[in-house]
Amino acid sequence: MSDPASAPSGDRPIRLLVIDDHPVFRFGLTSLIRTVPTMEVVGEGVSADEVVDLTEKLQPDVILMDVRLRVGSGIEACREVRSRRPDTRILMLSSYSDESAVVDSLFAGAAGYLLKDTEPTKLIEAIETVARGGSLLDSPSTQILLTWMRREEGSSPGDPLAGLTVQERRILPLIATGKMNREIATTLSLSEHTVKTYISNLLQKLQMTRRSELAAFASRLEQPRGIEQERGQVRREC
Numbered sequence: 001m002s003d004p005a006s007a008p009s010g011d012r013p014i015r016l017l018v019i020d021d022h023p024v025f026r027f028g029l030t031s032l033i034r035t036v037p038t039m040e041v042v043g044e045g046v047s048a049d050e051v052v053d054l055t056e057k058l059q060p061d062v063i064l065m066d067v068r069l070r071v072g073s074g075i076e077a078c079r080e081v082r083s084r085r086p087d088t089r090i091l092m093l094s095s096y097s098d099e100s101a102v103v104d105s106l107f108a109g110a111a112g113y114l115l116k117d118t119e120p121t122k123l124i125e126a127i128e129t130v131a132r133g134g135s136l137l138d139s140p141s142t143q144i145l146l147t148w149m150r151r152e153e154g155s156s157p158g159d160p161l162a163g164l165t166v167q168e169r170r171i172l173p174l175i176a177t178g179k180m181n182r183e184i185a186t187t188l189s190l191s192e193h194t195v196k197t198y199i200s201n202l203l204q205k206l207q208m209t210r211r212s213e214l215a216a217f218a219s220r221l222e223q224p225r226g227i228e229q230e231r232g233q234v235r236r237e238c
Contacts, residue, residue: 051063199214
């Protein structure tokens with residue numbers, strides 16, 4: 001659904017900030033955008049650390065950002081930008097369509113999620129939709145989100161993990177094994193700051209105050225099916 005009040009004025013181009021650490025892809029993306037008269041690339045960046053400052057300085061209407069950056073997390077940067085400038089629209093881009101990236105991006109406030117192999121015309125249309133205040137997902141991401149929603153709806157009301165996101169479910173068993181934040185960040189390709197944020201969310205959702213409580217909770221679950229599945233997934237990814 002679009003919100004006309006948040007859309008850029010029709011008498012000026014859509015201002016775009018591009019954040020991607022792959023030079024060839026970033027060059028191709030910005031070159032494509034510059035062929036569209038109604039769009040303007042106002043800046044580029046390569047790391048999550050730059051996003052907030054560039055957003056404050058350049059005031060883009062839409063940010064195109066890679067989910068996985070070599071320095072920092074695109075998802076965490078999305079969350080921070082949206083908390084500071086809620087009118088800024090963010091379209092996440094990725095080479096991978098996995099549940100964790102899709103769901104966590106949307107919970108972070110992203111307006112959409114597209115694969116990098118999206119057709120150029122579809123990408124331009126997506127930017128226009130997001131700039132007008134709309135939201136969108138490509139077909140693979142939509143299916144992933146629907147699958148996740150069905151699983152959440154089917155969760156038992158007494159399931160202690162029912163309210164946790166995919167990434168939180170991945171982090172919990174790593175805490176139980178005694179891994180520190182830096183080790184968890186390395187294992188899951190996240191920034192240490194992002195891991196701290198997830199752990200704070202876990203403490204709040206599970207109504208706990210200490211990290212040791214999280215570790216004990218994860219260890220004493222009698223049938224930790226969700227946790228064991230995430231452990232297996234982490235092992236495959238390591």
